[in-house]
Amino acid sequence: MSGKIVNLSRVRKTRAREDKRRRGDENAAKFGRSKVERALQDARAEKDTAHLDAHKRDGTDEE
Structure with missing residues (x-):
């Protein structure tokens, strides 16, 4: 009976790390x-802001 000595705490931690990484990868692919x-959304937001700013009224209304 010459088996390899295994630290159970280390095995549990390694398994937990692998599970966490796997879940993270799944979430990254999903969400x-x-x-x-991201670049497209940023460009659209910038264009929308510029469009709205171009239609702002000045605070100096003459009556």
């Missing part, structure tokens, strides 16, 4: 956005 999608 994450690609770099192109």
